[in-house]
Each structure stands twice: as structure tokens, then as C-alpha cells.
Amino acid sequence: MKPNLSVSIAGVDFANPIMTASGCCGYGEELAVIFPLSKLGALVTKSITLKPRLGHPSPRTAETSSGMLNAIGLANVGIDKFVTDKIPFLEKQKTKIIVNVAGSKLAEYIEVCARLNDFERVDMIELNISCPNVDEGGMEFGADPKMTEKSISEVKKVFSRPVIAKLSPNVTSIVEIAKAAEQGGADAFSVINSLVGTAIDIETWQTKITNNKGGLTGPAIKPVALQMVNAVYSKCSLPIIGIGGIQSAADVIEFLLCGATAVQVGTALFIQPDLPVTIEKELKAYMKRKKLNSIDELIGKVRKY
Numbered sequence: 001m002k003p004n005l006s007v008s009i010a011g012v013d014f015a016n017p018i019m020t021a022s023g024c025c026g027y028g029e030e031l032a033v034i035f036p037l038s039k040l041g042a043l044v045t046k047s048i049t050l051k052p053r054l055g056h057p058s059p060r061t062a063e064t065s066s067g068m069l070n071a072i073g074l075a076n077v078g079i080d081k082f083v084t085d086k087i088p089f090l091e092k093q094k095t096k097i098i099v100n101v102a103g104s105k106l107a108e109y110i111e112v113c114a115r116l117n118d119f120e121r122v123d124m125i126e127l128n129i130s131c132p133n134v135d136e137g138g139m140e141f142g143a144d145p146k147m148t149e150k151s152i153s154e155v156k157k158v159f160s161r162p163v164i165a166k167l168s169p170n171v172t173s174i175v176e177i178a179k180a181a182e183q184g185g186a187d188a189f190s191v192i193n194s195l196v197g198t199a200i201d202i203e204t205w206q207t208k209i210t211n212n213k214g215g216l217t218g219p220a221i222k223p224v225a226l227q228m229v230n231a232v233y234s235k236c237s238l239p240i241i242g243i244g245g246i247q248s249a250a251d252v253i254e255f256l257l258c259g260a261t262a263v264q265v266g267t268a269l270f271i272q273p274d275l276p277v278t279i280e281k282e283l284k285a286y287m288k289r290k291k292l293n294s295i296d297e298l299i300g301k302v303r304k305y
């Protein structure tokens with residue numbers, strides 16, 4: 001019996017549970033040179049904003065123990081260029097397309113999402129209400145339950161397909177924010193965005209990135225992400241896309257056991273861009289070895305003391 005890796009989230013069917021994480025492969029063009037994007041469950045784009053953004057000046061990344069700090073500052077082409085230059089390429093790809101949307105004001109999120117509604121091949125929107133690297137909006141929205149609920153409910157009015165709320169770990173209670181997003185009409189959660197951190201050069205006493213603080217990602221954050229996925233899974237009923245430090249099929253299985261239906265691979269793509277292909281093969285082999293027919297048999301099945 002061949003294991004079936006397909007999963008379904010909010011009525012959208014994915015060939016497998018492995019997606020790319022926003023900001024870690026641009027708009028997919030460079031990745032498509034390395035492997036056919038049909039190997040992915042979904043491609044998630046870099047955050048798109050209303051106006052183009054150059055982001056913060058360099059240096060905007062720094063390596064840390066088992067991780068990476070970044071404060072890119074949401075550098076992206078903006079919705080106009082995304083529609084004219086990037087969507088035509090994405091529309092041709094035989095994978096699901098999730099467009100991540102960010103903004104500094106609610107009106108910006110609404111305008112971008114309304115524009116995306118015209119493109120049927122944009123299967124879902126992932127709402128970035130959790131970016132730690134911009135001065136306004138982003139994480140501020142995602143740290144306030146009322147703003148979270150309102151931003152989701154307003155976007156749901158202009159975008160007719162499913163909306164994913166991407167949650168921040170930089171809050172007192174991620175469950176409280178998840179419940180607010182659920183209340184606002186979210187269809188799924190992405191858990192988690194990066195943790196706020198910093199790093200300093202001890203010779204110059206200078207912070208290592210120009211924004212002085214940034215988002216910590218990579219294997220260092222996996223235990224935090226797993227716990228948050230499981231907390232949200234235990235208290236809410238929407239499907240979860242698990243994110244944080246995934247480097248192997250073993251990591252993916254941990255996320256599935258904690259309650260994720262699918263996962264995203266981010267920082268690890270910078271080391272091995274075709275990692276999703278390897279993970280898919282390893283996951284299939286694990287399912288065969290464990291005599292599992294479907295991903296469903298793993299979701300939320302963690303055994304606890």
C-alpha cells in the first residue's frame with residue numbers, strides 16, 4: 001500500500017503537507033530552477049504590501065547559535081508589480097499558491113487582499129499580522145486580540161477564498177490571539193512567525209543588524225514552535241500549519257504529532273533549497289515503515305505523560 005501524503009485545509013487540497021515559508025524563496029522563480037514546484041504542497045510568497053518596499057539597509061541578517069536573525073523589513077515588489085510580473089509565473093505552477101500579505105495599516109491589508117481576489121490561482125491568503133521587523137502594523141496587530149479579529153474579518157469581506165492567520169510567538173498567550181482570529185473568521189492558522197532577538201559584535205560593540213533587533217528563526221526556535229502548535233491545537237478547532245526550524249522529515253513528523261496538518265520550511269531553504277523534495281521522500285518512507293496510510297493518522301497524536 002502506497003502512503004497517501006495529501007492533506008486538506010479549509011477545502012483546499014494539497015498534494016503533500018510540505019510548503020515553503022514566506023520570505024525564504026521570494027516569489028518562487030529561483031526555486032523553480034532547482035526543482036519542479038509541483039513537488040511542494042504549496043508555495044508561500046514573500047509578504048506583499050500595497051507599496052513596494054526596499055526594506056532595511058544591510059546588514060540585515062546575522063547567524064546565531066542554531067539559528068539566524070533577520071530584519072529584512074518586508075522588502076517586496078508591492079502589489080502592482082506582483083500582479084503584473086509575478087502572478088503570471090505563479091499561475092503556471094502545478095502547486096497551490098498562498099500569497100502572504102502584510103501592511104502597516106488595516107486599509108492597506110484590505111486593498112491588497114481585494115486585488116488578489118481577482119486571481120483564482122491565489123488559492124489562499126496568509127495574513128502576516130506577526131512581522132517583528134516593521135515599525136507599525138505587523139506584530140502590533142497580531143499582539144492585540146481586537147485588532148487580530150478585526151483585520152481577519154475585514155479581509156474576509158474582500159477575499160472570497162480561505163484566509164490563514166499567521167500568528168506571532170511574541171505574545172503572552174498565543175491561544176488568546178488564535179481564538180480572536182477564529183472569531184474573526186480565519187480558516188486556518190500558521191504557527192509561528194519569528195521570535196524577536198538581537199546579536200552584538202563584541203569588538204565594535206555594534207548590533208549585528210541595522211534594525212538593532214530582528215526575527216530569530218531556524219532550529220533554535222523549533223521547541224517553542226512545537227509547544228505553541230500543540231497549545232493552539234488543544235484549544236482551537238481550525239487546522240494549523242506548523243512552522244519553525246524544520247530541517248528534516250523527523251521535524252515535520254513532530255509538528256504533525258503536535259497537531260499541525262501541514263508545515264512550512266523556511267531558514268533551512270537557504271542551506272538546502274531542494275530540502276522539501278528530500279523531506280517528502282523521507283516522510284513517505286517513514287509512513288511505509290510505520291504502516292500509515294494517511295497523514296491524518298499522525299495529526300495531533302502526540303502521547304503525553
Ligand SMILES: Cc1cc2nc3c(=O)[nH]c(=O)nc-3n(C[C@H](O)[C@H](O)[C@H](O)COP(=O)(O)O)c2cc1C
Pocket residue numbers: 021022023024046047068070072074100128131166192193194217218219221243244245246264265266267268
Ligand atoms: C529571511 C527571512 C525573511 C522572512 N520574511 C517573512 C515575510 O516576509 N513574511 C512572513 O510572514 N514571514 C517571514 N519570515 C518568517 C518565516 O516565514 C517563518 O515563519 C520563520 O522563518 C520560521 O520558520 P523557519 O525556522 O523554518 O525559518 C521570514 C524569515 C526569514 C528567515
